[in-house]
Each structure stands twice: as C-alpha cells, then as structure tokens.
Amino acid sequence: MRSRQLFTPGPTEVPWRVREKMAGPMIHHRTEEFRAIQRETIDDLREVMRTRNPVMLLACSGTGAMEAALVNLTKPGEKVLVTVLGKFSHRWKEIAEAYGLDVATVDARWGDPVRPEDLERALGAHPGVGVVFTTHAETSTGVLQDVESMARIAHAKGALIVVDGITSVCAEKLETDAWGLDVVVGSSQKGVMTPPGLAFLSLSDAARARMEGAGQPAYYFDLKRALASHEKGDSPWTPPIGLVMGLHEALKMIKEEGLESVIERHARNARAVRAAVRALDLEVFPSVPANCTTAIVIPDGHAEQIRKHLYDVYGIRIAGGQERLKGKIVRIGHLGHYFESDIFTVVSSFESTLLDMGLVAAGGRGVEALFREFHEM
C-alpha cells in the first residue's frame, strides 16, 4: 500500500520512536517502573507547559479534560464567561450548559479572535463572573488568541482563567506561570505527537483553592482525588499505560530538540504554508493565524473534492471545515512532528491536486514560495 500521511490538526503523525515504545510489552501500573515513567512524563509536561503547578494526566480525549476542569472549578447555577470564536471554543459553552451553569459569552466572527478589550467589556457587563473559559488556538478556524492579555484582564476582575491549550502546547509560545494561566488543558494527539486518549491539565494555587470550595459532584474526574494520587506518583485508576509510555518518549524527543526550537519550527512551517497558499492566489482564512493549522478559503464548493483527491491520489489527509465552515475551507495541519520535507510534500501534493482538477494553469508557485521561506531565496 502506498504511504499515507496525516496533515490534520489532531490526530497528528506519531513518530516511529513513540510507536516503538508503545509496541513494547505491557507493564503494571502499581510498580516503581511505571511510577518513574509517570513522574518523568509529568515533569516534562510541566516543562513544556512552562509551569511549576501540578499537572494531572487523565484517561480521555481533550474534551474530557475540559469537562474535568469545568466540573471541578464551578458550582451549578454559577455565572461564567466563555469566549466563542469557533467550534472548539463553543464547546466550553456546551459543557457549561450541560452542567447547569449560567453562561455569558463574548463572541467573535469565526476567523477572528476575541479581542482582549471585548473580554474586558464583557466582564464589566457581567459582574460576579468567577471563571473565564477561553481557547489559545481555535483549531476550527486556525485563529490564535492573546491569552496573556486575557489573563491579566480576568485577574484584574477577580476571575480565574481556564485555557484550552490543546493545539498550542509545544506549537506556540505558551507561558502558563508567567502569564498567570490558572488552568491549561492539553491532549496527546496534538503537538505532543502521541495517539489520542490521554489528556492533561495544570492547576494554579488559585485554581486549587477554588476547587476546595466549589466543584460539582464528580467521581472519575474528581481532580482532588487525581491530585492526591499523583502526589504519591500514582493514579487513582488504571492509567492508559501504553499512551503514557508513548508520551514519555515523545516528550524526550521534544526535550532533545529543545522546546524553543520546536516552537520555532512550528512557526516556520506555518509561515511557509501561508506563503504557499498566497502564492497560489488563495486566501488564508484566519485574521490572526495560529501555528497548528492553516485554514484556506476554497471558492466554488471545491473543498471536499480537493480533500478526497489529495487522499485518493497522493495519500495526504487534510482536514475540512466544521459546521458553518463545512465545504468552505480546508485545513492543512502542521502540528507536531513535521519538518521542512513534510511541508514540501503537503504543498506539492496540494498544488498537484489543484492542477489535476484544472483549478490552476501550472504547477510550482506554491513550492517556489516554500523555497523562498525556507531558504530565503
């Protein structure tokens, strides 16, 4: 079978070293051997999240960790504020409503970030909000938000800030402690190059204090229980042992490359893809683009056919638009283990697809833009 490659913003490609670790023999979790792996994994996560706060591992996808954060930090009926600018940020609202919270939102057009001054105004209009739920990189539109400024504003109004960092951890500058982010949520199948099923979150002192007083009924996702258990190097339930071993290896790879280099590589890849898109006379969708994915406006309803052709003919899987953006955009993921040669692969295949479909007259302009970006020609 021809090789296939994922260029989707989750799941992302899993490097060989990570797959090999996960294919090894199963070990038991109530052993020193596993405790050491878990401890190192958590310490490395704290490094990439730039925090001294405790970090917890949860056996679920990213949404599970979002739910865990919300359930443990809020009371039923309490008023919270959510920034809504796309499908994933809207998920905070859906979770909050599912738990009976009183949800106020501050919205942006899909494709734009919520501006910090809009958040400030919204907090002024909704006094008594104790927690702001927001999103660093909104993957459905490819938008990056200024969560550093948002944290300052939330704290000035006496609110905590909970950040979905699921597609920004290891892909963007993200300073959990320096920016005062009370909770940052991440998950395995994104920038940390591991299969789906393992999520993580950090908790500041203020978040832990709030958890003591607030919190809704929870059992599997009771973070107080997880915290107490992690302090002993343990986990309350059987952890996804294979995934933890995979993440352990992935974080080792990130440390070897260096976090700053990893983030710079993401920024360079994202810049290069955007340059190629513009060279092809196509429009980059977000006004403030994130490094995780490039959303591209596709005119005339060709989006789904482009995706199908890319996969069927070139073995390249990219993402489409979600909900109101379905059929209107495609999203090339470059989050995780992607290097210059991978970017050439995806752009040349994308360009070939446009050529095959008769949407461009000649090939080469996108690839030429990559040469300029990567080699400063």
Ligand SMILES: *Cc1c(COP(=O)(O)O)cnc(C)c1O
């Ligand atoms: C992928 C993603 C999620 C979580 O999705 P799961 O399918 O639950 O892992 C949440 N937020 C953002 C921004 C994402 O990109």
